[in-house]
Amino acid sequence: ERLAALETGQQETNKRLTIIEQETNKRFAAIEAAVNDLRNINRQTHKKIFTHLNAMWDDIKLLSTNEERSIR
Incomplete structure (x- = not known):
């Protein structure tokens, strides 16, 4: 009887x-x-940020090129 109670308890636990x-x-x-x-x-x-950064960098390069041309 005690063994049966333990088995029942084990089944409930499982x-x-x-x-x-x-x-x-x-x-x-x-x-x-x-x-x-x-x-x-x-x-x-990240893709959006780097797209914006790349566009800004391109603009900076373009402005730098234009400034060099205007100085000469």
């Missing part, structure tokens, strides 16, 4: 652990998706 594992996996998947979204946003932001 069920709870399975539920906890499933919930943990769901939460991990949600966190992973959020991190991937943030990485994507970060990449897009």
